[in-house]
Amino acid sequence: MAPAFRLSKFSGKENCFLPNPNLPLRGDVMLKGILFGVTLTMGIVLIGGCFLVNSGLIPANADAKPGRLETWMAKTSLKEQNPVALTDQNLLGQMDRK
Numbered sequence: 001m002a003p004a005f006r007l008s009k010f011s012g013k014e015n016c017f018l019p020n021p022n023l024p025l026r027g028d029v030m031l032k033g034i035l036f037g038v039t040l041t042m043g044i045v046l047i048g049g050c051f052l053v054n055s056g057l058i059p060a061n062a063d064a065k066p067g068r069l070e071t072w073m074a075k076t077s078l079k080e081q082n083p084v085a086l087t088d089q090n091l092l093g094q095m096d097r098k
Contacts, residue, residue, distance in 0.1 A: 052058050
């Protein structure tokens, strides 16, 4: 079997690696492998998600205690100041709009 790359002289540079012209192009095999990997990963994620939902490991009740990630996200997003001052006039004005 011929080596995948051969040493040759190309435009004055020595030890330049060039693809072996005798080997067939293998791009189709690599593309099939990538598509297989993506499909397999998506299938595993889908099956794992169905297992988590069906086994009850993801709580769906409304009175569940929020997890650490949800608590962190809420605290991070609430660091911003409220642009509307909480005064009686603003609160009563919002009630009149209904």
